[in-house]
Amino acid sequence: MSQPALRVRGVSKAFLGLQAVSDVTFDVDEGTLTALIGPNGAGKTTLFNIVTQLYNPDTGHVELFGVSIDDKSSQEIAEMGMIRTFQTARVFPTMTALENVLAGAHLKVKSATYKQMLWLPGARREEAAILRKGEALLDLVGLSAFRDAAAGDLPMGAQKLLEVIRAMMAHPRVLLLDEPAAGLNDTETSELAALLKAIKLAGVTVLVVEHNMSLVMSVADRVIALDAGKIIANGSALEVRNDPRVVEAYIGRAQEGTDA
Numbered sequence: 001m002s003q004p005a006l007r008v009r010g011v012s013k014a015f016l017g018l019q020a021v022s023d024v025t026f027d028v029d030e031g032t033l034t035a036l037i038g039p040n041g042a043g044k045t046t047l048f049n050i051v052t053q054l055y056n057p058d059t060g061h062v063e064l065f066g067v068s069i070d071d072k073s074s075q076e077i078a079e080m081g082m083i084r085t086f087q088t089a090r091v092f093p094t095m096t097a098l099e100n101v102l103a104g105a106h107l108k109v110k111s112a113t114y115k116q117m118l119w120l121p122g123a124r125r126e127e128a129a130i131l132r133k134g135e136a137l138l139d140l141v142g143l144s145a146f147r148d149a150a151a152g153d154l155p156m157g158a159q160k161l162l163e164v165i166r167a168m169m170a171h172p173r174v175l176l177l178d179e180p181a182a183g184l185n186d187t188e189t190s191e192l193a194a195l196l197k198a199i200k201l202a203g204v205t206v207l208v209v210e211h212n213m214s215l216v217m218s219v220a221d222r223v224i225a226l227d228a229g230k231i232i233a234n235g236s237a238l239e240v241r242n243d244p245r246v247v248e249a250y251i252g253r254a255q256e257g258t259d260a
């Protein structure tokens, strides 16, 4: 009876004859964390771009909590509660780490604008709560020391963690993370794993592109493997890791030592 958070049906996208995504169908159940794996060029980012309506698919449909989002803008989708991050961190480089995190809250506090003008007590309480939450999230991922540093000066891994917690400030119902662990060192990767577990505990539905199989195994309820634009496996982390097509298409190649 419960509908999935995200329903993707028959989605395809070609670029100049290259079939980047080919008839992809899957659900993401509410409150679960689904990992999307696959070699470089498999179509993972293109799929994210379709799901968030940055690209129109050539075929197929996407629903968010049972509502078609085929004709919605990326902004409308964000307002419906689906927030994404990008494969390459997009922090505001001259703003401080804290300011970057707080910026994430602006999606959800539109009503605050006129309240702020009038300087109503409610607005001040809201701002104080946002500040506390931002500081707590910085602390959670071990970035408190960078609170007042320009985000552009932070190490790449820190910038990527910053982007994830900025997304959390918008109170997402569905969070799409495109390779959040790429460029992270071991410490940052374990901060990310802890953060993902906390995000799950908060009841947020997550779809994450991730290559690090030990991270995937520790956090994912479900794993979808893409290769050459097509889903080649969809199941529990264990099932997908042991699927011969996945071993051949992805893990085998990664073990040859080229993939991160």
Ligand SMILES: Nc1ncnc2c1ncn2[C@@H]1O[C@H](COP(=O)(O)OP(=O)(O)O)[C@@H](O)[C@H]1O
Pocket (backbone or CB within 6 Å): 015, 018, 020, 038, 039, 040, 041, 042, 043, 044, 045, 046, 047
């Ligand atoms: N905007 C684009 N224009 C042309 N080709 C693209 C574009 N975006 C992605 N592609 C191609 O589509 C395929 C899938 O890319 P992508 O979705 O980025 O894969 P992944 O994220 O799995 O590495 C690749 O062959 C890529 O070169």
Ligand SMILES: [Mg+2]
Pocket (backbone or CB within 6 Å): 044, 045, 046, 087
């Ligand atoms: Mg990608």
